Amino acid sequence: MTVGSRAPRVAVVDYGAGNLVSIEQALTAAGADVHRAVTAAQIDEPDLLVVPGVGAAAPAMERLRDGGFVEPIRAWVAADRPFLGICLGLQLLFEGSDEDGAVTLGILPGRTVRLEGAPTLPHIGWNQVERRRQHPSFAGIAPAADFYFVHSYVGAPAGPGSDEVILAETEHGSRFVSAVARGRLLGVQFHPERSGSNGLRLVANVVAMAAAATTGSAA
Amino acid sequence: MLRRRVIPCLDVANGRVVKGTNFVDLVDEGDPPALAERYALEGADELVFLDISAAPEGRGTLLDIVERTARRAFVPLTVGGGVRSVEDMRDVLRAGADKVSLNTRAVADPELVTRCAARFGSQAVVVAIDARRIAAPDPAIPSGFEVVVKGGREPVGLDAVAWALRCVELGAGELLVTSIDRDGTKSGFDTELLREISSRVQVPVIASGGAAGPDHFVEAIRDGGADAVLAASIFHRSEYTIAQVKAVMAAAGLPVRLTDEEAAT
Numbered sequence: 001m002t003v004g005s006r007a008p009r010v011a012v013v014d015y016g017a018g019n020l021v022s023i024e025q026a027l028t029a030a031g032a033d034v035h036r037a038v039t040a041a042q043i044d045e046p047d048l049l050v051v052p053g054v055g056a057a058a059p060a061m062e063r064l065r066d067g068g069f070v071e072p073i074r075a076w077v078a079a080d081r082p083f084l085g086i087c088l089g090l091q092l093l094f095e096g097s098d099e100d101g102a103v104t105l106g107i108l109p110g111r112t113v114r115l116e117g118a119p120t121l122p123h124i125g126w127n128q129v130e131r132r133r134q135h136p137s138f139a140g141i142a143p144a145a146d147f148y149f150v151h152s153y154v155g156a157p158a159g160p161g162s163d164e165v166i167l168a169e170t171e172h173g174s175r176f177v178s179a180v181a182r183g184r185l186l187g188v189q190f191h192p193e194r195s196g197s198n199g200l201r202l203v204a205n206v207v208a209m210a211a212a213a214t215t216g217s218a219a
Numbered sequence: 220m221l222r223r224r225v226i227p228c229l230d231v232a233n234g235r236v237v238k239g240t241n242f243v244d245l246v247d248e249g250d251p252p253a254l255a256e257r258y259a260l261e262g263a264d265e266l267v268f269l270d271i272s273a274a275p276e277g278r279g280t281l282l283d284i285v286e287r288t289a290r291r292a293f294v295p296l297t298v299g300g301g302v303r304s305v306e307d308m309r310d311v312l313r314a315g316a317d318k319v320s321l322n323t324r325a326v327a328d329p330e331l332v333t334r335c336a337a338r339f340g341s342q343a344v345v346v347a348i349d350a351r352r353i354a355a356p357d358p359a360i361p362s363g364f365e366v367v368v369k370g371g372r373e374p375v376g377l378d379a380v381a382w383a384l385r386c387v388e389l390g391a392g393e394l395l396v397t398s399i400d401r402d403g404t405k406s407g408f409d410t411e412l413l414r415e416i417s418s419r420v421q422v423p424v425i426a427s428g429g430a431a432g433p434d435h436f437v438e439a440i441r442d443g444g445a446d447a448v449l450a451a452s453i454f455h456r457s458e459y460t461i462a463q464v465k466a467v468m469a470a471a472g473l474p475v476r477l478t479d480e481e482a483a484t
Contacts, residue, residue, distance in 0.1 A: 021289040021315035055340040120423045122342045126222040126476040146476045150342045194295045
């Protein structure tokens with residue numbers, strides 16, 4: 001998949017937490033031209049914006065503010081540009097987090113809450129992602145396929161429009177939302193970059209969708 | 220449903236896998252990234268590198284192999300050994316690891332667990348507990364299992380169950396529990412030790428030490444309450460493949476992740 005004659009461009013927001021090598025490599029394997037952005041100014045005309053991350057909401061929001069990312073991310077999603085949020089990068093899209101009381105981006109309705117009734121916490125390991133509806137990001141991936149999770153909190157869509165954003169659910173003591181999609185926004189609670197061939201397939205689908213969006217809007 | 224994990228562990232020194240393997244078709248079976256990729260393709264749910272480099276120059280080499288592994292094996296990677304500070308942990312994660320495992324350093328400096336968890340989240344901090352049964356009753360060791368360090372040679376006067384609870388309070392997101400009595404004996408995991416700990420903590424417990432066959436994996440989970448099982452030699456020596464172990468686990472009714480090829484058949 002290319003955009004015209006070039007590779008799809010992907011910006012990965014680097015706000016200082018953890019391993020970025022795996023997501024960059026998964027995107028590269030999908031044929032993308034990947035760059036890291038430590039500040040918003042370094043987001044260089046991508047076809048896809050990726051916010052990865054693990055950890056707590058409050059320090060992450062602080063680093064996003066320091067990097068000048070908050071308004072650019074809101075504007076990007078508001079313009080329905082291709083966006084992928086992973087784990088904390090999904091949770092931050094909601095209005096706030098019960099983990100530490102942080103006010104988060106408020107792009108999706110609802111809050112990040114503690115996983116209820118979990119037999120083990122953190123929820124660490126491979127678990128089934130059960131889709132509620134079809135979505136091109138999961139093209140070629142078996143129903144209820146296993147993906148890798150590592151988290152204690154989950155984004156819980158609530159309020160007007162919340163039901164439509166739910167793409168997939170997973171069971172760990174209780175059912176929780178493991179993927180959301182609205183327009184060209186995709187958010188996943190699991191780590192596709194650590195989910196073997198299923199994860200690589202999903203990342204490749206997302207890159208292809210982003211390239212098609214750019215090609216379509218340019219035509 | 221959450222799958223029970225099977226985790227091969229590679230001992231690494233100065234950039235090389237220390238214990239030999241039987242993968243005759245690997246061009247370089249001593250190269251950690253090559254072996255890691257092989258295990259990932261065979262169905263390893265995670266990988267652990269235990270760095271046993273004696274010399275400090277081994278560290279740079281370790282970061283290099285972590286990065287080369289992250290570029291080839293798309294399953295989670297934990298690095299144990301040699302992490303002495305938040306900065307060490309940052310370097311290992313930045314190179315492409317997802318978690319670190321703290322052992323002797325956590326005993327010597329328990330607050331290190333808290334500092335690492337505060338910076339990178341509990342989910343990235345595994346505390347490894349090496350334990351052995353005490354020979355005679357000791358009021359300081361009410362569970363009958365004591366913590367040992369330095370490869371099991373040195374007791375530190377801590378009760379293993381009390382230490383496990385303390386580690387969770389400090390911020391550990393997982394516990395890797397090794398029975399030094401069973402390690403290398405091929406007599407199975409110490410399910411009593413595992414149960415003592417897993418029944419008292421909410422974090423996942425990874426069982427280690429003593430695996431000789433697939434039935435031992437089943438026992439660690441069913442009887443020991445473990446969430447995951449770590450093993451080294453039975454995979455390295457090709458006594459069993461990961462798929463064979465998982466097939467026995469599945470037959471025993473345990474939820475396991477099958478690879479795409481297996482799921483398709």
